[in-house]
Amino acid sequence: MAEITLQDIIQPENLVYEKSKLLTEKPFHYCPGCGHGTVHRIIAEVLEELGVDDRTIGVSPVGCAVMAYDYFDVDFVEAAHGRAPACATGIKRVWPDKIVFSYQGDGDLAAIGTCETIHTCNRGENITMIFVNNGIYGMTGGQMAPTTLVGMKTATTPYGRMPQWPDGTPNNGFPLQITQLLAQLPGTRYVTRQAVFSPAAVRNCKKAIKKAFQNQIENKNGVNFVEIVSNCNSNWKMSAVDANKWLQDNMLPVYPLGDLKDNFELIKK
């Protein structure tokens, strides 16, 4: 039997995985183990599969994903901190046939941009909102986020997030359940919480993100909102593997996965 060479293996029929054509050649600046890269890849694959790359406009946030525009081969605008939903609204209103999505982290979407987030969802803009929640500020160096868990140590809660002092006076406040809040608004069509810590989670997440874009293509109104519970192994000060384990043990009980709302109907659990 003849020897099998590398060239014999690199054949179209043997292809099981490749980088999406909508990801540029620029290497990610994200920390190894971070969920952003996986989420980027999913979005790029979905846009490619839906064939809307020539009419998609993305809005990048302030935070770790500020330079997301370098990685996607689609048109992009970089928003001020927290204003991505307002930017997405502006574009979608003047270009209703374009596919518009915003991409934000927890500090951007649920702290400084809470007002824009809520009102964009309440107006029912026909856009797709991607929300990566890792419970911490990544880019600025690991400070408390609105979604930081109670007891979680960050650069600004070095002894752990304490919502109130022992005598009851307010301190750091509580983890903000922004996604549940948005699901209550009449303007949201599809609200789901996903993750990317395992192959199964990635597959589910991709289905959800695809649906969030398909809804936008097929309809005239209703925000399609996908939260992705992710890790920040650098600022959580863990290995990537430990961070994904910690995420499942600690984040998911507070932020359980699954659809919260579909086709404007709340999902009863």
Next chain:
Amino acid sequence: MGELKLMKGNEALAEAAIRYGADAYFGYPITPQSEVIEYLSEQNPYERTGMVVLQAESELAAINMVYAAGASGKRVMTSSSSPGVCLKQEGLAYIAGAEVPCVFADVVRGGPGLGTIQPSQADYFQNTKGGGNGDYHNIVLAPASVQEMADFVALGFDLAFKYRICVCILSDGAIGQMMEKVILPEQKARLTEAEIKAKYPWALTGRERGTQHRVITSLDLDSARMEEHNRHLQRKYAEVTKNEVRYEMIDCDDAEYVFVAYGSSARIAQKSVQLGRAAGLKVGLLRPITLWPYPSKAIAQLIDKGVKGFLSVELSCGQMIEDVLLACNGRVKAEHFGRVGGIIHTPEEVLEAMKKQIIGE
């Protein structure tokens, strides 16, 4: 021919936007300019021209809608008044850095803070000297009539897209609220998608297959590139300064003393010139129409021709006077006179100030 109408300044601004073929207005109500969004909503421009009118949740949201919609090549505008313009400054800095064309109107009220709802010109610094972070300028147009409130919308959009810059129409509560005759232009068509793509290749319209994707951003962490980007912006501002200075001179040919005033103060100072001339004083008026770029050369030329002093007349405690002093460069006397708090100076007290502060007895 245009159409003759009696309108408020704020309404003329709104009607002019529809007739220019603007694609969108994003705003938030604040006195004394709420008529802009009210008029637009009442006119239902979505039916007339397809123009989008959206009441945002805040001035912050509104300016960021303008930023992104402008980045996609559409003609978009917003308007506000002083405390609201403070909120817009974040977006205006991004718009300057990312070079997004747009038009916004500031119908100024008194400050600081919540201040008063009465007319003021105390937003001169805020709009001509930046306001947001970084080294940037917006072109600032100062209408002195309802007619100019309408005219400067078209001029503003033309300049905005010529230079990829934000144009501020710096009005005030008096110009915004008063009614005058105005000749409105003919209705222009909004640009089609094909026209936008052909005219503005930088605009985010979805990248064509096989071409480079476009990015509109004010961020670049590479120091050398960011320095060059700033140099590029400064070259653009120099070009604007060379080409776009606008002003009006009234009775300046033989003038020995000149009022410098814009907007509603210019209307009052014009009367002061008449009163002064009737009393035998050789006074004139320089009315800057662009506040940035400032008509500094016009002031220098007046000094060359023999003008002995200037009085900067403003509804503020003295803001534009700084630009007048810079233009005078110590060659002749220049001082400020102005009333604030919503009190509007009379032509008589303006003339009296010229006599006392500049001419001397």
